[in-house]
Each structure stands twice: as structure tokens, then as C-alpha cells.
Amino acid sequence: DTTAPQATIDSKPAATTSSTSASFGFSASEQGSTFECSLDGAAFAACSAPKQYTGLAAGAHDFRVRAIDGSGNVGTPAGYNWTIDTTAPTTIIGAGGPAASTASTSATFNFSSNDQSASFECSLDGAAYTACSSPKEYTGLTSGAHQFQVRASDAAGNVDGTPAIYNWTVDANAPQTTIGSGAPPATTTSTTATFPFSADEQGSTFECSLDGAAFAACSSPKEYTGLAVGAHEFRVRATDSLGNADASPASHSWTVEPPPSCTA
DSSP states (O other): OOOOOOEEEEEOOOSEESOSOEEEEEEESSTTOEEEEEETTOOOEEEOSSEEEOSOOSEEEEEEEEEEOTTOOBOOOEEEEEEEOOOOOOEEEOSOOOOSEESOSOEEEOEEESSTTOEEEEEETTOOOEEEOSSEEEOSOOSEEEEEEEEEEOTTOOBOSSOEEEEEEEOOOOOOEEEOTTOOOSEESOSOEEEOEEESSTTOEEEEEETTOOOEEEOSSEEEOSOOSEEEEEEEEEEOTTSOBOSSOEEEEEEEOOOOOSOO
């Protein structure tokens, strides 16, 4: 018998893996063959299937196995190369996210990783992570605080243990406008009127309108002089720092009557 048996590797680790252990199953083309194994260029040594390795270092590895028949014929080794990658990728949220405070109920996030082959999972407001891709868009967000998280996973299965996080607040609520005391009474002979007003949100700005005119920027108190005899209506609306405008302006109606006739 001068024919050498051929070894076949039947099971092996993935080509890229985060596991520092490896198990190899193998067989030979001749019944009764024995085997010799070699890891990373070490001398061949007797082994049997399955061959297990543990505590392997990160990096590239090479496994070889050869079969030897009962006549002492040694076959050509079968080989397998794989890589152990135990380094998790990092995740980065790019520019283009929402402002720290915004009136928009939509948000779009761009993100990337230092590993070009990485895949991603996203989470909004503590929900379970789900597969996602950049850019990730959310719509119909409620007013209040929100948190977006994204983590990268590489081909070896390493997951970023410190996801990238972005916090922001949605404020879609308009301020409420109030006309204070000091406005003219319902009926008056005065052709002058002064209106103090305020809003329930600090930092709001105001717009005023008299008798149906277009709203124009104003500040409290707002004074009008030289008013004509007749009915009048004052309206004021607040707009917060995010651009939310009061859709129901505060209003006050009154009438300027002519003064009494001294001659009469």
C-alpha cells in the first residue's frame, strides 16, 4: 500500500470570529487512519477528532491536519485559516441631528463606525435595540425629553459596549398669552389705551394687532394714543424661543365714546 490517505476538515470556526476557542472535526479517506494536527506552524502531533483549542490569542490562525494509514503513508495536510477579532467597533453619531431643544416632532440621525463592515442597532427612549441603518429617521415624536442610542457590531460579532448617545428635547407646545390688569374698561371716553401682557414661557416674544391689522412685534406694555371714537379690539400673541406661536391670541374689546357736550 503506497497510497496516502487524504484528510478532510468537516467542521471549523467561522472565518472571522470573536471566540478564543476553536473546534475542528475531520476525517480520512481510509478507514483506520490516525491523525496529526498542527496549529500556527507548530510541529505536527498526534490528535483525534474533534480537536479543541482554547485561550487563543486575537489575530490570524492556521490549523492543519494530516492522516496516516496503517502502512505509514502520510497524506497531504488539509488546512484552514481563520481570524479571531476581540476588539469591538466604536460608534459615532455625525452632524445633522436635532437641536438640543426643538419644536420639530421629527429627528434624523447620521452615524458611522471605525469598522467599515459594521452593522448597526438603534434604540429610542430605552426601547429594545433593533437593526437600523444610517440615516435613521423618527417622526411623530411627543413633546418632552428623548434619547437616541446606536451601537455597531462587527463581522466577528463584537458589539460596541458603549453605544453613542444623543439627548434632546421636543417642545411642540405653544405658550399661552395673558392680558394683565390695566386694560381700558369696556366703555371709556379716553382715546388712549395701555395693555400689559405676559406669557407662561420665559423668553417668549410678542406680536400685537389693533382692530384687525396685521400682527407686528411689540413689547409689554403696549400703548395706543389718538384712538377714534367707536369700537376697538386689541389682540396679542406670544411666540416661544423655538418658534411655537400661540394659536389663540389674547384679546380685549372696548368702545371709545365721544366726550360729553359741555355746550349742551
